[in-house]
Amino acid sequence: MQKITREDPSEGGFRQAMAWLHTWSGLILGWLLFFIFLTGTAGYFDTEIDRWMQPELPRAQPRADTAATAAVLLQRLRSEAPAAERWLLLLPVDRNQPYPGIAWRGAAAATGASAASGSARVDGSSGKTLAARDTGGGQALYRMHWRLHYLSRAQADVIVGVATLFMLVALITGVIIHKKIFKDFFTFRPGKGQRSWLDAHNVLGVAALPFHLMITYSGLVFMAFSYMPLILTAHYGAGGSAQQQFRAEVSDPPGLVEAAGEPAALVALGGLIAKAEDRWGQGRIRSIDIRHPQHSNARVIFHENIEKAAGNAGERLVFDGVDGTLLHTLAPATSAAQGFRGLLIGLHEGLFAPPLLRWLYFCSGLLGTGMIATGLVLWTAKRRRQAVRAAAATPAGLLLVEKLNVGTVVGLPLGIAAYFWANRLLAVDIAGRADWEIHIMFLTWLAMLIHAAVRPAQRAWGEQLLLAAFAFGALPLLNAITTERHLGHSLAAGDWVFAGFDLSVLAIGLVSGWAARRLWKRPRQAAYLPVAPAALDGTGS
Amino acid sequence: MGLSGWRLCSVALAALLAGYCLATAAGVFIGSLLPVPRGEAVLIGMLCSFVVYAGAVIWAFAVRRPAQVWLGLMIPACALAAAGAVLAGSPL
Structure with a gap:
């Protein structure tokens, strides 16, 4: 702390207080933040790590013929979960979803389903499950960065929430105590012990400061419904029905019907797929979500792929699941707030990023991880020097x-x-x-x-x-x-x-x-x- | 630095707990002020609340006097929460 007292006394008090807050919040949460940053950074290559960890799987074959793949997936769902409330067909669009897949919910064994709900990764031409060794893959690493491990969701939310808040505080106080932010950016004095660690900490922090601020703030926004539940409660009231009401108003597509209605044949998907691909382009359907399949109130919701831009969660098309009429065309965001939130979450996840940008994400994550690590080492370097000096x-x-x-x-x-x-x-x-x-x-x-x-x-x-x-x-x-x-x-x-x-x-x-x-x-x-x-x-x- | 023992604990707790109250209250209030549907008001309130929270923590450690920190965070938190609940027509 001695260094700071040399600065302008009129603002020294405030800056000194900020330096103190930066040092101690950084130290106490540094190891946890290091864990979060490192596992989160690995998460930018989650599906690549998944695939390395399951070498039995064939190479991904994205952009196969959509209609043929969808027909295979649908056939598999018909045999796996004949009377389910919801079927989901996942198409292999890009690295985010390298293999076709199915998922279902609300089925019953009495009607011949293999399980009430389930999911499988499926071969796009044979419809058989693509079996591979049991592994957590890259998803387990990615999941740890917000769910930790060995802890309940509620415990992890509190711990990660506090850590993320203090990461934001450490970034802001770091900027405040850092008077010569641009000059220091070009300063690195290697081989000088504490000085070098300070320079490294500054360079790593400043170089990717926009990334650090974005990733920290968007991390909070990502978890806002868990961290700030009372804001929702104040507007909608407490309990599950209030949550449901909010979701229905903000994110559910219109045109869904609660009741399944009478049994009825499902519309042929081929025609709907052609309509969606006419609109979005070949191979750009990410998933097909079927509610109440084989009933009169069936709805088929097409999701557009999300690779075009960070804030673009993709369009959705809602079709009648019996006669195939297009009921609704939904923009990715229906309001400015939703658009901004979508942008932040899109930026955080980086799912849209093509390979070069993905590497930039990965490197920025490493810079953040390095910033935390050098900050921790700097704390010890300074005190070690003092201890050596005092010969104590x-x-x-x-x-x-x-x-x-x-x-x-x-x-x-x-x-x-x-x-x-x-x-x-x-x-x-x-x-x-x-x-x-x-x-x-x-x-x-x-x-x-x-x-x-x-x-x-x-x-x-x-x-x-x-x-x-x-x-x-x-x-x-x-x-x-x-x-x-x-x-x-x-x-x-x-x-x-x-x-x-x-x-x-x-x-x-x-x-x-x-x-x-x-x-x-x-x-x-x-x-x-x-x-x-x-x-x-x-x-x- | 004149901040240790129970005074440090008190300031840190105020920053975390009272700061959280202020952030939530400000989130409710800001959302309810705007002429937007309530779903959007929730999202805007949440987006703002974290900035308020970080600001509250920084302010608490800049002031460093426990009594002032607690009052300085909790009084506006209560006022904003009450005003926000009324403006939002809260069902609570």
């Missing part, structure tokens, strides 16, 4: 933070690597396989925290980085041994999902190895990572 015993709090930093900043990525290893090494037929993959991820993280606790900080950084270099760098090799789809094969076949995954983890491994090597070469007596000996006598005085 290391405070217990500093030791704790140092150990948690190693065990999380390197330990959590190592846990994720272990998750991928488990995916390839666990026997395919063990019970609860998907759960065990995730248990192994958290057990590995725990092991790294224990390792960090018993080793001196600098050695722990070096050892864990070396392990990470191996764990990530050897994944392509593991993939080559355990599947047919090794890097040579995927590159030759132009399979960029597999090649992209293998090359990415290889790059992560190489960067970890480079970092480990740098630490290893440090003189032993420095005994501590973030403060190079030069920084001890060079800066600050």
